[in-house]
Amino acid sequence: MSSPSRHAETLAVHAGRAPDPATGAVTPSLVFSSTFARDEQGRLPGGHIYSRTSNPNRAAVESALAALEGGAQALAFASGQAAATAVFAALAPGDRVLLPDDLYHGTRYLAKNEFARWGLVPEFVDTSDLAAIATALQRPARLLWLETPSNPRLKISDIAAAAQLARAAGALVVVDNTWATPVLTQPIALGAHLVLHSTTKYLGGHSDLLGGALVLGADAPAELLARLRSWQNLGGAVPAPFDCWLLLRSLSTLPLRVRAQSATAATLAAWLAEHPQVERVYYPGLASHPHHAVAVRQMAAGGGMISFEVRGGHDAAKAVAGRVRLITPATSLGGVESLIEHRRPVEGPDSVTPPGLLRFSVGLEHADDLRADLAQALG
Ligand SMILES: *Cc1c(COP(=O)(O)O)cnc(C)c1O
Numbered sequence: 310m311s312s313p314s315r316h317a318e319t320l321a322v323h324a325g326r327a328p329d330p331a332t333g334a335v336t337p338s339l340v341f342s343s344t345f346a347r348d349e350q351g352r353l354p355g356g357h358i359y360s361r362t363s364n365p366n367r368a369a370v371e372s373a374l375a376a377l378e379g380g381a382q383a384l385a386f387a388s389g390q391a392a393a394t395a396v397f398a399a400l401a402p403g404d405r406v407l408l409p410d411d412l413y414h415g416t417r418y419l420a421k422n423e424f425a426r427w428g429l430v431p432e433f434v435d436t437s438d439l440a441a442i443a444t445a446l447q448r449p450a451r452l453l454w455l456e457t458p459s460n461p462r463l464k465i466s467d468i469a470a471a472a473q474l475a476r477a478a479g480a481l482v483v484v485d486n487t488w489a490t491p492v493l494t495q496p497i498a499l500g501a502h503l504v505l506h507s508t509t510k511y512l513g514g515h516s517d518l519l520g521g522a523l524v525l526g527a528d529a530p531a532e533l534l535a536r537l538r539s540w541q542n543l544g545g546a547v548p549a550p551f552d553c554w555l556l557l558r559s560l561s562t563l564p565l566r567v568r569a570q571s572a573t574a575a576t577l578a579a580w581l582a583e584h585p586q587v588e589r590v591y592y593p594g595l596a597s598h599p600h601h602a603v604a605v606r607q608m609a610a611g612g613g614m615i616s617f618e619v620r621g622g623h624d625a626a627k628a629v630a631g632r633v634r635l636i637t638p639a640t641s642l643g644g645v646e647s648l649i650e651h652r653r654p655v656e657g658p659d660s661v662t663p664p665g666l667l668r669f670s671v672g673l674e675h676a677d678d679l680r681a682d683l684a685q686a687l688g
Contacts, residue, residue, distance in 0.1 A: 389507025402428025472500025
């Protein structure tokens with residue numbers, strides 16, 4: 310089922326699925342039951358005992374996610390943040406953790422405000438700069454966290470080179486692959502021990518579910534897997550069966566969606582870069598992006614996310630977000646519908662995001678319609 314010789318399009322449709330032996334149903338059945346009956350010998354015929362521990366719909370989506378990321382194991386969580394919590398909780402008090410200076414603000418606050426109290430020692434580094442990583446690794450670190458492209462400035466970190474540095478220093482490597490998705494980047498093949506997803510975004514793809522996942526490479530330490538499994542089961546932040554069912558269904562179209570969104574985003578990023586009201590465009594597919602060469606090596610396309618700064622800073626950006634008509638002004642990303650967000654005000658007091666930055670999640674609408682909406686909103 311998860312044969313590594315199969316292509317992403319094929320895995321997206323088939324991994325984690327097989328006709329139901331009981332009914333012949335081609336589409337997976339939705340199993341709502343919280344508990345599972347034992348047979349006369351006291352065995353559990355389906356291998357499931359209780360839905361916090363495992364459930365058929367969750368098992369199916371975990372096996373599909375492992376296959377898509379080229380990993381050995383996947384663990385599904387109730388949100389991306391629940392998955393990140395499990396990673397931090399799997400470490401030990403006193404462990405030093407290196408994180409990107411530009412990353413999803415929820416991860417920043419989780420590390421800084423919650424896990425620092427608990428004893429982790431988070432340190433923020435420009436992970437797009439290998440020399441900065443090497444310097445930070447001169448002192449013992451337990452984990453290097455990468456997020457590439459980063460949220461919201463689309464910095465690109467060189468996963469293969471950074472993983473080599475981290476592994477040589479004895480650190481674990483986790484990559485938040487939410488923005489690139491396994492369709493564009495395969496962090497485990499590039500040297501990561503662990504991949505994190507907010508499945509709420511591209512993997513779910515329709516803005517109708519909340520979820521997270523961790524995928525472990527075959528060489529991830531057994532103790533790490535045991536701790537993450539334990540945290541998933543005992544912490545209990547697991548996704549509901551219906552969310553797993555929706556996610557598995559959405560994975561079928563993931564490669565098609567991400568390629569279409571990337572193609573439209575590339576067109577719009579090039580257009581925005583020429584627009585007189587736009588000061589700067591952050592898109593790794595543009596040759597002008599400072600890490601374009603790494604992006605070309607590590608990403609199959611530039612992705613569906615664009616950030617851009619409008620002239621006039623905070624007020625101008627707020628006005629543009631208020632004038633879009635087709636694009637929806639809302640947080641989140643990766644859905645079929647385009648979303649735009651004035652990012653700094655939602656990131657809180659520690660935000661390092663430029664005040665005029667708009668984060669644009671390109672949906673599946675026609676590029677010409679999106680361009681027309683942006684043109685009228687930019688004025
Ligand atoms: C949204 C997001 C998260 C958090 O995921 P939730 O599902 O909202 O908990 C983590 N990382 C990145 C890059 C994200 O965009």
